[in-house]
Protein backbone atom coordinates (compact mmCIF):
# COMPACT_ATOMS: atom_id res chain seq x y z
CA UNK A 664 0.00 0.00 0.00
CA UNK A 665 1.40 3.41 -0.96
CA UNK A 666 1.11 5.54 2.16
CA UNK A 667 1.21 9.01 0.55
CA UNK A 668 -2.32 9.01 -0.91
CA UNK A 669 -4.58 6.40 0.64
CA UNK A 670 -8.34 5.98 0.33
CA UNK A 671 -8.87 8.09 3.46
CA UNK A 672 -5.70 10.04 4.11
CA UNK A 673 -2.83 11.97 2.53
CA UNK A 674 0.67 12.98 3.57
CA UNK A 675 3.12 15.68 2.53
CA UNK A 676 5.80 15.16 5.17
CA UNK A 677 8.71 14.46 2.81
CA UNK A 678 7.83 17.54 0.75
CA UNK A 679 8.65 19.59 3.86
CA UNK A 680 5.17 20.07 5.30
CA UNK A 681 6.32 19.94 8.94
CA UNK A 682 9.62 21.73 8.51
CA UNK A 683 8.54 24.93 10.21
CA UNK A 684 8.47 26.51 13.65
CA UNK A 685 4.69 26.67 13.87
CA UNK A 686 3.29 23.22 13.14
CA UNK A 687 -0.24 23.94 14.28
CA UNK A 688 -3.12 23.06 12.03
CA UNK A 689 -4.03 26.61 11.20
CA UNK A 690 -0.47 27.65 10.30
CA UNK A 691 -0.01 24.66 8.00
CA UNK A 692 -3.44 25.09 6.46
CA UNK A 693 -2.84 28.72 5.76
CA UNK A 694 0.52 28.07 4.05
CA UNK A 695 -0.96 25.23 1.95
CA UNK A 696 -3.91 27.43 0.99
CA UNK A 697 -1.60 30.29 0.05
CA UNK A 698 0.34 28.03 -2.32
CA UNK A 699 -2.78 26.39 -3.75
CA UNK A 700 -4.44 29.73 -4.52
CA UNK A 701 -1.26 31.15 -6.06
CA UNK A 702 -0.54 28.11 -8.24
CA UNK A 703 -4.12 27.88 -9.49
CA UNK A 704 -3.52 31.05 -11.54
CA UNK A 705 -0.15 29.98 -12.98
CA UNK A 706 0.12 28.70 -16.59
CA UNK A 707 1.13 25.03 -16.75
CA UNK A 708 4.60 25.66 -18.16
CA UNK A 709 8.00 24.98 -16.55
CA UNK A 710 9.00 28.67 -16.78
CA UNK A 711 5.84 29.94 -15.11
CA UNK A 712 5.85 27.21 -12.42
CA UNK A 713 9.52 27.78 -11.64
CA UNK A 714 8.94 31.51 -11.19
CA UNK A 715 5.86 30.87 -9.04
CA UNK A 716 7.76 28.34 -6.89
CA UNK A 717 10.55 30.88 -6.31
CA UNK A 718 8.05 33.60 -5.33
CA UNK A 719 6.21 31.24 -2.97
CA UNK A 720 9.46 30.07 -1.36
CA UNK A 721 10.52 33.68 -0.78
CA UNK A 722 7.34 34.39 1.20
CA UNK A 723 7.33 31.11 3.15
CA UNK A 724 7.79 30.67 6.92
CA UNK A 725 11.34 29.90 8.14
CA UNK A 726 12.37 26.21 8.17
CA UNK A 727 13.13 24.43 11.44
CA UNK A 728 15.66 22.07 9.83
CA UNK A 729 17.59 24.26 7.34
CA UNK A 730 19.10 21.17 5.67
CA UNK A 731 15.66 19.72 4.86
CA UNK A 732 14.02 21.20 1.79
CA UNK A 733 10.51 22.64 1.73
CA UNK A 734 8.72 22.32 -1.57
CA UNK A 735 6.41 25.24 -2.41
CA UNK A 736 4.49 23.02 -4.85
CA UNK A 737 2.81 21.03 -2.08
CA UNK A 738 -0.76 22.20 -1.63
CA UNK A 739 -4.36 21.09 -1.45
CA UNK A 740 -5.63 18.70 -4.12
CA UNK A 741 -9.33 19.30 -3.49
CA UNK A 742 -11.57 22.33 -3.17
CA UNK A 743 -12.58 21.28 0.34
CA UNK A 744 -8.89 21.39 1.40
CA UNK A 745 -8.98 17.93 2.95
CA UNK A 746 -6.27 16.26 0.85
CA UNK A 747 -2.67 17.45 0.69
CA UNK A 748 -0.51 16.58 -2.32
CA UNK A 749 1.74 17.61 -5.17
CA UNK A 750 0.30 20.40 -7.34
CA UNK A 751 2.96 19.79 -10.00
CA UNK A 752 2.09 16.11 -10.51
CA UNK A 753 0.51 15.31 -13.91
CA UNK A 754 -2.67 14.19 -12.12
CA UNK A 755 -2.96 17.64 -10.57
CA UNK A 756 -1.89 19.77 -13.55
CA UNK A 757 -4.03 17.92 -16.06
CA UNK A 758 -1.17 16.18 -17.86
CA UNK A 759 2.13 18.05 -17.79
CA UNK A 760 4.72 16.97 -15.20
CA UNK A 761 6.10 20.08 -13.50
CA UNK A 762 7.81 18.46 -10.52
CA UNK A 763 11.21 19.58 -11.86
CA UNK A 764 10.17 23.08 -10.78
CA UNK A 765 9.99 22.16 -7.09
CA UNK A 766 12.51 21.44 -4.37
CA UNK A 767 13.79 18.26 -6.08
CA UNK A 768 13.33 16.83 -9.59
CA UNK A 769 10.90 14.43 -11.23
CA UNK A 770 13.14 11.38 -10.78
CA UNK A 771 13.62 12.05 -7.05
CA UNK A 772 9.96 12.83 -6.41
CA UNK A 773 8.90 9.75 -8.36
CA UNK A 774 11.29 7.33 -6.73
CA UNK A 775 11.23 8.46 -3.10
CA UNK A 776 9.39 6.34 -0.58
CA UNK A 777 9.97 7.08 3.09
CA UNK A 778 11.15 4.24 5.39
CA UNK A 779 7.60 3.75 6.72
CA UNK A 780 6.82 1.97 3.44
CA UNK A 781 9.27 -0.76 4.43
CA UNK A 782 8.43 -0.79 8.14
CA UNK A 783 4.64 -0.59 8.31
CA UNK A 784 2.79 -3.83 7.68
CA UNK A 785 -0.23 -3.68 5.34
CA UNK A 786 -2.47 -4.24 8.40
CA UNK A 787 -0.88 -1.39 10.34
CA UNK A 788 -1.12 0.91 7.30
CA UNK A 789 -4.79 0.08 6.72
CA UNK A 790 -5.57 0.55 10.39
CA UNK A 791 -3.92 3.98 10.44
CA UNK A 792 -5.66 5.00 7.22
CA UNK A 793 -9.00 4.13 8.77
CA UNK A 794 -8.26 5.66 12.18
CA UNK A 795 -7.15 9.03 10.76
CA UNK A 796 -9.24 9.26 7.59
CA UNK A 797 -9.73 12.87 6.49
CA UNK A 798 -7.06 14.25 8.84
CA UNK A 799 -3.92 14.93 6.79
CA UNK A 800 -2.32 16.91 9.61
CA UNK A 801 -2.26 14.10 12.16
CA UNK A 802 -1.89 11.31 9.57
CA UNK A 803 1.40 12.76 8.29
CA UNK A 804 2.76 13.10 11.81
CA UNK A 805 1.94 9.50 12.70
CA UNK A 806 2.60 7.65 9.43
CA UNK A 807 6.19 8.89 9.52
CA UNK A 808 6.69 7.73 13.12
CA UNK A 809 6.28 3.96 13.07
CA UNK A 810 7.78 3.45 16.58
CA UNK A 811 5.13 5.82 17.98
CA UNK A 812 2.25 4.03 16.25
CA UNK A 813 3.53 0.62 17.34
CA UNK A 814 4.12 1.78 20.91
CA UNK A 815 0.57 3.17 21.09
CA UNK A 816 -1.02 0.00 19.65
CA UNK A 817 1.07 -2.20 21.95
CA UNK A 818 0.09 -0.13 24.99
CA UNK A 819 -3.62 -0.43 24.11
CA UNK A 820 -3.19 -4.19 23.62
CA UNK A 821 -1.41 -4.45 26.99
CA UNK A 822 -4.41 -2.81 28.67
CA UNK A 823 -7.13 -4.74 26.83
CA UNK A 824 -5.39 -8.10 26.41
CA UNK A 825 -6.23 -8.06 22.70
CA UNK A 826 -4.43 -6.85 19.58
CA UNK A 827 -6.04 -3.80 17.96
CA UNK A 828 -7.49 -4.82 14.61
CA UNK A 829 -9.25 -2.94 11.84
CA UNK A 830 -12.63 -4.40 12.80
CA UNK A 831 -12.36 -2.68 16.18
CA UNK A 832 -12.49 0.67 14.38
CA UNK A 833 -16.09 -0.07 13.36
CA UNK A 834 -16.91 1.11 16.86
CA UNK A 835 -17.04 4.92 16.63
CA UNK A 836 -16.29 5.38 20.35
CA UNK A 837 -13.08 3.35 20.11
CA UNK A 838 -12.09 5.04 16.84
CA UNK A 839 -12.42 8.43 18.53
CA UNK A 840 -10.47 7.26 21.60
CA UNK A 841 -7.63 5.87 19.47
CA UNK A 842 -7.53 9.07 17.46
CA UNK A 843 -7.31 11.06 20.69
CA UNK A 844 -4.40 8.91 21.80
CA UNK A 845 -2.56 9.40 18.49
CA UNK A 846 -3.32 13.13 18.72
CA UNK A 847 -0.76 13.36 21.53
CA UNK A 848 1.48 14.16 18.59
CA UNK A 849 -0.16 17.52 18.02
CA UNK A 850 -0.74 18.69 21.54
CA UNK A 851 2.82 19.33 22.60
CA UNK A 852 4.47 22.51 23.77
CA UNK A 853 4.85 25.05 20.93
CA UNK A 854 8.02 24.30 18.97
CA UNK A 855 8.27 20.87 20.59
CA UNK A 856 10.58 18.38 18.95
CA UNK A 857 8.22 15.47 19.58
CA UNK A 858 6.42 16.24 16.38
CA UNK A 859 9.35 14.67 14.56
CA UNK A 860 9.43 11.40 16.44
CA UNK A 861 12.44 10.40 18.47
CA UNK A 862 14.70 13.00 16.83
CA UNK A 863 15.63 16.59 17.47
CA UNK A 864 17.38 19.12 15.22
CA UNK A 865 21.16 19.08 15.79
CA UNK A 866 23.40 22.17 15.62
CA UNK A 867 23.98 21.66 11.88
CA UNK A 868 20.28 21.08 11.22
CA UNK A 869 20.65 17.28 10.89
CA UNK A 870 18.26 15.11 12.95
CA UNK A 871 19.75 13.67 16.16
CA UNK A 872 18.16 10.74 18.05
CA UNK A 873 16.63 11.69 21.41
CA UNK A 874 16.15 9.81 24.63
CA UNK A 875 14.73 10.83 27.96
CA UNK A 876 17.54 11.00 30.51
CA UNK A 877 15.59 9.84 33.57
CA UNK A 878 18.81 9.62 35.61
CA UNK A 879 19.56 13.32 35.11
CA UNK A 880 15.96 14.15 35.97
CA UNK A 881 16.07 12.06 39.15
CA UNK A 882 13.00 10.18 37.92
CA UNK A 883 12.23 6.48 37.43
CA UNK A 884 11.89 5.32 33.83
CA UNK A 885 8.28 5.58 32.68
CA UNK A 886 6.36 2.47 31.63
CA UNK A 887 5.36 4.58 28.63
CA UNK A 888 8.93 5.53 27.77
CA UNK A 889 8.64 4.67 24.08
CA UNK A 890 5.51 6.75 23.57
CA UNK A 891 6.92 9.60 25.65
CA UNK A 892 10.22 9.63 23.75
CA UNK A 893 8.40 9.71 20.42
CA UNK A 894 6.31 12.69 21.55
CA UNK A 895 9.34 14.52 22.92
CA UNK A 896 8.32 14.43 26.58
CA UNK A 897 11.82 15.17 27.82
CA UNK A 898 11.47 18.46 29.75
CA UNK A 899 14.45 19.83 27.81
CA UNK A 900 12.35 19.60 24.64
CA UNK A 901 9.88 22.07 26.13
CA UNK A 902 7.33 19.60 27.49
CA UNK A 903 6.24 18.66 30.99
CA UNK A 904 7.23 14.99 31.41
CA UNK A 905 4.96 14.31 34.37
CA UNK A 906 1.93 15.98 32.81
CA UNK A 907 2.47 14.16 29.52
CA UNK A 908 2.90 10.82 31.27
CA UNK A 909 -0.43 11.38 33.05
CA UNK A 910 -2.03 12.37 29.75
CA UNK A 911 -0.73 9.20 28.05
CA UNK A 912 -2.17 7.08 30.89
CA UNK A 913 -5.50 8.96 30.75
CA UNK A 914 -5.85 8.50 27.00
CA UNK A 915 -4.82 4.85 27.20
CA UNK A 916 -7.49 4.31 29.85
CA UNK A 917 -9.99 6.00 27.54
CA UNK A 918 -9.02 3.76 24.61
CA UNK A 919 -9.16 0.63 26.78
CA UNK A 920 -12.60 1.61 28.14
CA UNK A 921 -13.93 2.15 24.60
CA UNK A 922 -12.36 -1.05 23.21
CA UNK A 923 -15.14 -3.21 21.74
CA UNK A 924 -15.66 -6.36 23.81
CA UNK A 925 -17.31 -9.49 22.45
CA UNK A 926 -20.91 -9.84 23.64
CA UNK A 927 -21.26 -12.32 26.54
CA UNK A 928 -22.64 -15.72 25.48
Ligand code: SF4
Pocket residue numbers: 666667668674675676677678775776777778779803806807
Ligand atom coordinates in the same frame (compact mmCIF):
# COMPACT_ATOMS: atom_id res chain seq x y z
S1 SF4 B 1 6.66 11.02 4.08
FE1 SF4 B 1 6.30 8.95 3.26
S2 SF4 B 1 4.07 8.70 3.29
FE2 SF4 B 1 4.50 10.87 3.50
S3 SF4 B 1 4.41 11.66 1.40
FE3 SF4 B 1 6.55 11.16 1.85
S4 SF4 B 1 6.86 9.08 1.09
FE4 SF4 B 1 4.66 9.43 1.26
Ligand code: SF4
Pocket residue numbers: 677678734735736737738748749750751752761762763764765766767772
Ligand atom coordinates in the same frame (compact mmCIF):
# COMPACT_ATOMS: atom_id res chain seq x y z
S1 SF4 C 1 7.41 18.55 -6.66
FE1 SF4 C 1 8.17 16.82 -5.46
S2 SF4 C 1 8.77 17.70 -3.49
FE2 SF4 C 1 7.43 19.18 -4.54
S3 SF4 C 1 5.36 18.75 -3.78
FE3 SF4 C 1 5.67 17.62 -5.66
S4 SF4 C 1 6.35 15.59 -4.98
FE4 SF4 C 1 6.65 17.00 -3.26
